[in-house]
Amino acid sequence: MATTSVIRLEQVNKVFELKKQRFHALKNIDLTVEASEFVVIAGPSGSGKTTLLNLIGLLDQPSSGRLFFNGRDLSGSSSTELAQLRRDQIGFVFQAYNLMPVLTALENTEMVMEFRGMARDKRREAAAKTLKALGLGELMQRYPDQLSGGQQQRVAVARAVAGEPMLVIADEPTANLDSRTAESLMDLMAQLNREHGITFIFSSHDPRVISRAKRVISLRDGGIVAVAAQAAEYSHAG
Numbered sequence: 001m002a003t004t005s006v007i008r009l010e011q012v013n014k015v016f017e018l019k020k021q022r023f024h025a026l027k028n029i030d031l032t033v034e035a036s037e038f039v040v041i042a043g044p045s046g047s048g049k050t051t052l053l054n055l056i057g058l059l060d061q062p063s064s065g066r067l068f069f070n071g072r073d074l075s076g077s078s079s080t081e082l083a084q085l086r087r088d089q090i091g092f093v094f095q096a097y098n099l100m101p102v103l104t105a106l107e108n109t110e111m112v113m114e115f116r117g118m119a120r121d122k123r124r125e126a127a128a129k130t131l132k133a134l135g136l137g138e139l140m141q142r143y144p145d146q147l148s149g150g151q152q153q154r155v156a157v158a159r160a161v162a163g164e165p166m167l168v169i170a171d172e173p174t175a176n177l178d179s180r181t182a183e184s185l186m187d188l189m190a191q192l193n194r195e196h197g198i199t200f201i202f203s204s205h206d207p208r209v210i211s212r213a214k215r216v217i218s219l220r221d222g223g224i225v226a227v228a229a230q231a232a233e234y235s236h237a238g
């Protein structure tokens with residue numbers, strides 16, 4: 001039975017032009033990610049992980065090749081159309097969390113839904129429910145600087161998933177976290193993947209993240225050198 005993939009890249013290249021130099025950051029990438037996958041893009045520093053995630057997250061466009069999102073060819077889409085798709089269908093977890101310092105955890109979590117024009121009561125309810133599910137029920141009224149790094153990271157995840165996007169993209173999600181927090185963050189994302197069918201695509205060179213993925217896409221020098229399925233280890237600790 002044919003299913004629509006969340007993301008499909010066909011012969012995608014990304015070339016950065018720097019003054020008179022050209023840098024070929026992604027080379028002939030063919031990649032399909034189906035709905036409900038839990039995938040990591042792994043590879044050494046400079047191999048192109050962030051560049052690839054930026055294309056998948058519709059934050060940047062290929063220099064050549066075709067990119068399909070949810071079955072739709074995005075070649076030639078306007079920046080307004082891409083921004084709308086990002087807002088409505090994709091959740092982002094960045095390394096630096098990017099929480100708004102003047103907003104509480106609850107308000108930060110509501111933000112994306114507010115951009116979508118969701119009614120206040122509805123978005124507040126969804127945000128509170130997500131924060132509670134992430135163990136932040138008591139901390140919803142705190143500002144980011146009143147939360148630990150791990151708690152801020154969980155708010156960033158809450159913000160990414162509260163609006164039930166089709167896809168969540170996380171760039172090096174555990175980069176600044178101690179082992180225990182990293183482990184519980186991965187548990188949480190695996191749970192959201194299992195229970196809500198949200199597709200997750202991570203970039204990482206952290207073995208703690210890589211071992212948890214169901215599929216590992218290995219990048220080297222801008223090309224995919226291996227794709228490996230693996231039995232996901234799920235820990236239910238905590």
Ligand SMILES: Nc1ncnc2c1ncn2[C@@H]1O[C@H](COP(=O)(O)OP(=O)(O)OP(=O)(O)O)[C@@H](O)[C@H]1O
Nearest residue numbers: 016018023025043044045046047048049050051052
């Ligand atoms: N805007 C840009 N202009 C020019 N070169 C760029 C640009 N963005 C990335 N690059 C180059 O493309 C290559 C891939 O970068 P990218 O950030 O995707 O790597 P990465 O695998 O995410 O690395 P890291 O693990 O260190 O974050 C690097 O050599 C980088 O210098």
